[in-house]
Amino acid sequence: MKKTLLSEGNKIRSESLKILAKKDVSSFKLEQKLLEKGFSEEEVYNEIEELKNKNLINDEKILQRMKEVYLEKGKGFFYIKYHLNNEGIEIPDLDLNEEIASVLKAIKSKKILKSDLKDQKKKIKLLLFLSRRGFRHEAISRGVEKFLGK
Numbered sequence: 001m002k003k004t005l006l007s008e009g010n011k012i013r014s015e016s017l018k019i020l021a022k023k024d025v026s027s028f029k030l031e032q033k034l035l036e037k038g039f040s041e042e043e044v045y046n047e048i049e050e051l052k053n054k055n056l057i058n059d060e061k062i063l064q065r066m067k068e069v070y071l072e073k074g075k076g077f078f079y080i081k082y083h084l085n086n087e088g089i090e091i092p093d094l095d096l097n098e099e100i101a102s103v104l105k106a107i108k109s110k111k112i113l114k115s116d117l118k119d120q121k122k123k124i125k126l127l128l129f130l131s132r133r134g135f136r137h138e139a140i141s142r143g144v145e146k147f148l149g150k
Contacts, residue, residue: 012039012047020051026059027052028088063089071098074106079134096139103135103143114148 012034019025019033027048034044051057063084070080077094084091110129117123123144130140 012043015039016047016051017056020056024062024065025057026062026087026089027057028059030057031088059089062087063091067091067094071102072105074102074109074133076102076130076133076135076139078136082134096136096142099135099139100143100146103130103139104147106130106133106135107143107147117144117148 015034015037016030019030025033030051031044031048034047035041039047048057066084066087066089067080070083077099080094081091106129107126110126112122112126117126126144127140130143131137135143
């Protein structure tokens with residue numbers, strides 16, 4: 001059985017590719033994971049820059065994909081911002097129209113009828129549900145108005 005010795009550069013590359021093969025991660029998350037594995041800050045910085053140059057890490061692409069996924073799931077701006085911040089990605093302001101469309105999807109997922117919103121308790125319950133999903137107040141109010149056809 002032969003043992004092959006990997007140079008330090010190959011070790012960090014091997015570890016980086018192993019992490020990226022499992023899941024697309026942001027440069028921030030990859031940096032954290034590599035530092036946890038015991039690589040030096042300089043090695044990690046150089047590796048991340050090289051991976052960015054080879055387009056193996058693209059934070060902008062991750063931002064777009066996660067934003068689309070969360071909006072499709074009926075999540076709001078604050079929810080998306082929180083989860084992207086955990087990935088080390090700053091989110092620019094989300095388009096209000098995209099968020100309103102997501103509000104409408106969330107309302108439809110609850111199978112609520114327009115007549116249900118005449119009852120104040122049910123309307124408050126819906127507004128709280130949408131708020132917990134991370135929607136901004138303006139998106140909630142415009143989305144509910146649009147749902148009601150006002």
